[in-house]
Amino acid sequence: MLTGFNTDVEYDDRVFHVQTEDKGLVNPMVESLVYTGGEIVGSRRGSYADLVNANGFSEVEVQRRMEGQHQAVIREVLSGRFDPEGPKPFGYNIITNRSLDEVVADYLSKSVGDERIRLEIEDGEPLEEGTKPMIKLRVLGDESERPIAGARITVKLITSRERPAELFSGSTGSDGRLAATLDIPDLSGANAAVLCQAEGVGHNAEIKQLIRKRPASSGL
Numbered sequence: 001m002l003t004g005f006n007t008d009v010e011y012d013d014r015v016f017h018v019q020t021e022d023k024g025l026v027n028p029m030v031e032s033l034v035y036t037g038g039e040i041v042g043s044r045r046g047s048y049a050d051l052v053n054a055n056g057f058s059e060v061e062v063q064r065r066m067e068g069q070h071q072a073v074i075r076e077v078l079s080g081r082f083d084p085e086g087p088k089p090f091g092y093n094i095i096t097n098r099s100l101d102e103v104v105a106d107y108l109s110k111s112v113g114d115e116r117i118r119l120e121i122e123d124g125e126p127l128e129e130g131t132k133p134m135i136k137l138r139v140l141g142d143e144s145e146r147p148i149a150g151a152r153i154t155v156k157l158i159t160s161r162e163r164p165a166e167l168f169s170g171s172t173g174s175d176g177r178l179a180a181t182l183d184i185p186d187l188s189g190a191n192a193a194v195l196c197q198a199e200g201v202g203h204n205a206e207i208k209q210l211i212r213k214r215p216a217s218s219g220l
Helices: 049-053 059-078 100-114
Strands: 005-011 014-022 029-036 039-047 117-124 134-141 152-159 165-171 177-181 192-200 203-210
Touching (some): 005 059, 014 059, 029 059, 039 059, 059 117, 059 203, 117 192, 134 192, 152 177, 165 177
Antiparallel strands (some): 029 039, 134 177, 152 192
């Protein structure tokens, strides 16, 4: 079972909480719930049984689907999908003497700089204690899907026994991508995860990946 995502989203003076979690291999499902005022107002479920049944099952692909579904639900919240009164029309609550063309042009010019970012794990070797795997990351504009160059990425090791330790830091290239080789120590059975954090164009994003424990050797 992979670590999920939790995000608070503001829309029309209300706060919606989006929670996405993996239900585990027994029930291979990614579930996203939307809360506001302590009540569930929406949900989305996506199966990844196709990945479980395929050869070469990859937790990275499951994590990617979780992230994609989580971000899709956030966009639905921002579009007014869960507003009891329905989505607001374009220009809602805007008082201006400008023409509609001017309002649209201003919106588009601001959305590029103000757009939130998304951090994805594109590919990489399995993360297991006592190994030095390579991980490939990508930073994109959440809505435009444009690559974010020069985004600062920090990768940290989080364990149940010690304080977080930095494993890597660097910046994305012109294509929004970065590859990092991580030196994951022997964790002696402690629960651990890798936390990847990105900062760019005034916004932050993060993603977590659990670290596998080294299989216990069988004694003779």
